[in-house]
Amino acid sequence: MVEFAPLSVPWKRRLQTLMVLQWLLSFLAMGLICIIIFIGLLFTRFWLFSVLYATWWYLDRNKPWQGGRRSQTIRRLVIWKHMKDYFPVSLVKTAELDPSRNYLAGIHPHGVLATGSFINLCTESTGFSELFPGIRPHLMMLNLWFRAPVFRDYIMSGGLVTSDKESAAHILNRKGGGNLLGIIVGGAQEALNARPGAYTLLLRNRKGFIKLALIHGAALVPVFSFGENDLYDQVENSPGSWLRWIQNRLQKVMGISLPLFHGRGVFQYSFGLLPHRRPITTVVGKPIEVPQTPQPSQEDVDKLHQHYIKELCNLFEAHKLKYNVPADQHLEFC
Numbered sequence: 001m002v003e004f005a006p007l008s009v010p011w012k013r014r015l016q017t018l019m020v021l022q023w024l025l026s027f028l029a030m031g032l033i034c035i036i037i038f039i040g041l042l043f044t045r046f047w048l049f050s051v052l053y054a055t056w057w058y059l060d061r062n063k064p065w066q067g068g069r070r071s072q073t074i075r076r077l078v079i080w081k082h083m084k085d086y087f088p089v090s091l092v093k094t095a096e097l098d099p100s101r102n103y104l105a106g107i108h109p110h111g112v113l114a115t116g117s118f119i120n121l122c123t124e125s126t127g128f129s130e131l132f133p134g135i136r137p138h139l140m141m142l143n144l145w146f147r148a149p150v151f152r153d154y155i156m157s158g159g160l161v162t163s164d165k166e167s168a169a170h171i172l173n174r175k176g177g178g179n180l181l182g183i184i185v186g187g188a189q190e191a192l193n194a195r196p197g198a199y200t201l202l203l204r205n206r207k208g209f210i211k212l213a214l215i216h217g218a219a220l221v222p223v224f225s226f227g228e229n230d231l232y233d234q235v236e237n238s239p240g241s242w243l244r245w246i247q248n249r250l251q252k253v254m255g256i257s258l259p260l261f262h263g264r265g266v267f268q269y270s271f272g273l274l275p276h277r278r279p280i281t282t283v284v285g286k287p288i289e290v291p292q293t294p295q296p297s298q299e300d301v302d303k304l305h306q307h308y309i310k311e312l313c314n315l316f317e318a319h320k321l322k323y324n325v326p327a328d329q330h331l332e333f334c
Contacts, residue, residue: 003269016086017266019079020274027113028273031148038149057149064146065167067174068138068156072124075158080123087227087280089119091126094315095286097221099134100177103287104168104213105221106308107182108201110190111228112261116280120225121182122158126282132180138171139182142255165212172216180221183209188257192237192247193334196230199316199325200332203309210305217292220304222285222312226323231275235260281323285315309333 041050063069097103107117120126121137128137140163146152161167163183171181184190186202193200213220237243237260251257265272288311293300316331 005267005269016082019082020086021266023083024273031145031151034148034150053149064152064156064162066170068159068161070159071157075124080125084119084125087277089116089126089280091120091128091131092281092283093131094284097132097135102172102174102177102218103180103221104172104209104218105180105182105223106209107184107223108186109228110184110186110194112191112194112232112259114184115231115275116225116228116282117182117184120282122160134178135180136178137180137182144255168212172218185209189251191257191259194229195234198229199329200334202334204333207301207305210301210308211296213290214293214296214300214304217290219287219290220308221287222308222315223282224316225280225282227278227280230278232261232263283315283319285311
């Protein structure tokens with residue numbers, strides 16, 4: 001039976017729902033819409049707009065690999081505050097970050113749409129700049145999204161950058177420090193494990209971010225978002241099932257995963273693409289000092305990787321009871 005939203009829902013909550021809907025539609029459809037408009041204008045009397053933008057796009061083509069183009073105006077828009085309040089989302093600091101240093105943050109878990117990561121690092125709605133003064137956050141995103149005209153500029157304004165070594169090197173080598181590069185370590189593949197009550201992380205063989213930290217001497221910061229996996233339900237796709245086999249194949253070919261998720265709707269709570277109203281608390285752990293090693297050995301990588309996993313587990317165990325995680329629940333790695 002469908003559970004409809006009551007007519008007496010306060011306007012404030014309706015506005016929060018609307019802001020989440022616009023964000024969801026932006027990331028699911030805005031890129032494709034921009035491509036269609038860009039091409040379509042070429043066959044109208046407004047063709048000059050597409051030509052002018054194409055010229056700008058060519059001249060600016062390397063920007064997503066060179067730190068992007070953050071806009072504090074966009075990051076501080078009131079729409080993000082309403083979106084944050086929908087869940088709500090909160091950011092917790094457990095240690096200071098020295099603004100004279102550069103940091104590489106490993107973020108867990110991915111969740112279905114990495115909602116907490118976006119709100120905390122790509123907007124100022126949870127007060128990142130106030131909690132960590134002098135630190136400029138960036139978040140890596142699949143290169144595919146930066147190939148859409150106009151949409152690329154929109155996502156860069158929040159601090160999103162491409163997910164490759166060139167992009168990481170540009171940020172982590174910046175003189176004067178004050179930069180934090182967030183990497184959602186489990187990536188798109190981990191999204192296939194995202195469901196309420198799941199704490200399985202794709203981390204056992206993910207060591208590329210460890211090597212990056214060593215090469216650039218960037219301190220490692222473990223970050224865990226409690227509640228990220230609770231936003232959506234997902235069709236059963238256990239490892240070995242036909243659905244997971246198809247999803248894994250598509251992920252290898254396309255670079256993006258296609259989890260069959262469902263949440264709630266705009267006017268009813270039973271089904272739809274909107275996330276459930278469940279709190280997300282992102283806890284930023286204590287930095288792990290990393291000696292700069294231009295050519296790290298496999299032993300160096302493995303040793304730091306084990307240290308990182310230990311610190312991440314300690315962070316999870318220290319805070320899980322505060323955020324309604326059962327005492328007998330522990331992180332699992334695959």
